[in-house]
Amino acid sequence: MTNLVAALKEIMDSDRVSTGTSIRAQHSRDYSYHRPCLPDVVVFPETTEEVSRILALASAERIPVVPFGQGSSLEGHIIPIHGGISLDFGRMNRLIDLQPHDLTVRAQVGMTRGELNRNLGPHGLFFPVDPGADASLGGMAATNAAGSEALRYGAMRRHVLGLEAVVANGTIIHTGGRALKSSAGYDLTGLLVGSEGTLAVITELTLRIYGLPDQVVAVHATLPNLAAVGEVAGELTALLPTATRIELMDSHAIEAVNRIEHTQYPSSPTLLLELSGQQQAAIQGDLDTAQEIIAAIGGTVRAVVWDASGRDRLWSIRHRAALAIMADARTSRHVSTDVAVPLTELVGALDHAQTTLNQWGIRGAMVGHAGDGNFHVMLPLGDFPSDLERARRCQDAIVQYALAHGGTCSGEHGIGMGKISALRQERGAAYSLLIGIKRLWDTNNILNPGKVVAADALNDPLLEGGGFFKEALREKDLPKNP
Ligand SMILES: Cc1cc2nc3c(=O)[nH]c(=O)nc-3n(C[C@H](O)[C@H](O)[C@H](O)COP(=O)(O)OP(=O)(O)OC[C@H]3O[C@@H](n4cnc5c(N)ncnc54)[C@H](O)[C@@H]3O)c2cc1C
Known part of the structure; x- marks a missing residue:
């Protein structure tokens, strides 16, 4: 370990090689429920040549390397579960x-x-x-x-x-x-x-x-229920060529935003739509169609906003939703689903997710990119170990539904360490090709080990069961989860 740090300091200035506990702790966790683990050392390269020398060193010494951007991923992606080097790109930002x-x-x-x-x-x-x-x-x-x-x-x-x-x-x-x-x-x-x-x-x-488009308009609508949001989203996606965004929020998500941001949006299943382009007439035509579709299903258009600051205000409901849900639940420890389904399956998937939440008695909140058939159920974890078990079962039921209806376990967040078994199931026989690709590119399994492809699938004796780098897991040093 001392040798590793000394060797890294030969590659870059010593102030860009950190073994301080607080810096390591910042690189030990993400926004998810996954247990944090400290890297042994955090480095801040400034050039590709430095990265190359770091990897050559790590490869020779068989030290895990975990690339780190902003640490905002949601499935334990950046957690150095086998210790090693956290490679922070904050200073390569030109x-x-x-x-x-x-x-x-x-x-x-x-x-x-x-x-x-x-x-x-x-x-x-x-x-x-x-x-x-x-x-x-x-x-x-x-x-x-x-x-x-x-x-x-x-x-x-x-x-x-x-x-x-x-x-x-x-x-x-x-x-x-x-x-x-x-x-x-x-x-x-x-x-x-x-x-x-x-x-x-x-x-x-x-x-x-x-x-940048010349003309942009945002629409805020409420619908009688979540299934209606899904139905409208499918129709709008198919019919409106100028649609840029079609987003959904359930009433729990809206209530969380209202409480945390001190806003007063109606507490109903909500659809947010944006149309954009260079031709005002094309946008106006799509806007009229959208209003008709929303009205036909019993929805209410609450606002049509053309000016930029009004649109920013409206979109901030959606952009702030995930953090507001965490703040409102007084825990950042959430299990978050990320399934995407074909548009025609969205209504069924939303309905199934709602029923699953009710069955498990979990007060989850839902947000999603409805126009892409992609939605997130955010399942808060309390202090009981059984909370995680229940949330994971609920998550699994939602994933199983998506897979059975032509969907995917991850529309955009990726696999990290949290969705490996779902990926295995989704890929089926083709999962062995993923293993082969990993072996080809990373023979010694040093690059973000334990993510996407499980250690046991690689038969890596060093990493199975904690392995060689186990001494890097120092739970007692970790700050408590917020
Ligand atoms: C409030 C909130 C809302 C979000 N909403 C969305 C959303 O709408 N859509 C969406 O897609 N995601 C969303 N995310 C998830 C997250 O923002 C994305 O996954 C994002 O792409 C992660 O970027 P990052 O810089 O934080 O990467 P990190 O979390 O630092 O890293 C993510 C993964 O990329 C790897 N990595 C990082 N840099 C490199 C590199 N240079 N080379 C190789 N590998 C690298 C890491 O090892 C890790 O596996 C949201 C997250 C939060 C907290």
């Missing part, structure tokens, strides 16, 4: 090259989406992938993040044109490029997007960007 006429930008992975958009705005451009947190571009690529605007623009994988990455032994590779499309052989860029730091460490991204 915009490298903006090409407005090509609609591309190249940036280091530590830049957050907010910073990127502040750089793009003056050029009349923006990057549309918007997970609720101000996540890093690297974390977003590694989880194939989506968010509310994925309805129109798609998730991260659609926007990463090329990337620079460092593979487990320290070799620097480049995939893709600046062209807007490519059919050049196996899609390594697409493979690394969504790989959660388990195959390689991404250091730079070339991203597709877009012109």
Whole structure:
């Protein structure tokens, strides 16, 4: 351990190599219910060359490396369950090259989406992938993040044109490029997007960007029940070409926002819609259609908002929902589901989730990207060990329903350590290909071990049952969960 720290300090300035308990604790947990674990050391590289040397060292010494962006992921992704090095990209946050006429930008992975958009705005451009947190571009690529605007623009994988990455032994590779499309052989860029730091460490991204729309309107509607929100969402998605966002919140989520943000939105199942484009007439046509569809099912349009600050106020209900739900439940310890189902299955899936919550007597709150058939049930955990058991059973029932109806266990959050068994089930026989891919890219299983592919599936004697790095798990040193 002393040797490791000394070797890292030869690679970078010593103030960028930290073994302090508070820094390690910040890198030990995410927003989920998963038990925190301390890394042995946290490093803050500034260049790809430094990352390459760190990985070469880790590879030679067989030390686990866990890439860390903003730590906002929700399935234990960044928890160093076998100790080792937490690789924090906060200082690799430069915009490298903006090409407005090509609609591309190249940036280091530590830049957050907010910073990127502040750089793009003056050029009349923006990057549309918007997970609720101000996540890093690297974390977003590694989880194939989506968010509310994925309805129109798609998730991260659609926007990463090329990337620079460092593979487990320290070799620097480049995939893709600046062209807007490519059919050049196996899609390594697409493979690394969504790989959660388990195959390689991404250091730079070339991203597709877009012109800001001239006209935007937001609509706030309440519906008689959650199933009606699902039904309307399906119709609007099919019928409105200008729809950018179609989001749902159940009444528990609205009540949590009202209590925490001191707002007074009606406590009903809620649909938030955004239409955008360059043509006012096209948007107005879609707006009229939306209002008809909402009225036909017994819903009420509460507000139609054209001005930017009014829209921001309205959307803040949705953007703040997850944190408000946690604050309202007085615990950040939540099990969160992330299923996505085909649009025609959304009503059934919402109905089933509601019934499941009632059966287990859990007061969960629901929010979701309804236009994508993706919704999250947030299940708060109390102080009893049985709370986790009940929440996990409830989560499992929701996942089983989604899988039985053509859906997926994860629409956007990824697998981390919390959804490995669901992924195994979802992939079936193809799961062995995932194991093969992991072995090929990361022979010694040092890259974010225990995530996406379980240690037992890799038959890794070092990691099974806590293994070689067990001394890194020092529970008594950890600060208590907030
Ligand atoms: C309130 C809230 C709302 C959210 N809403 C959404 C949402 O709407 N949509 C959505 O998709 N997600 C959402 N999320 C989840 C989260 O924001 C995303 O998963 C995001 O992409 C994580 O980015 P990050 O920078 O925090 O990554 P981290 O949490 O730091 O890391 C995530 C994963 O990526 C890996 N990683 C990080 N950087 C690199 C790198 N450079 N190279 C290789 N691997 C790397 C890590 O090892 C880890 O496995 C939400 C989270 C919160 C807390």
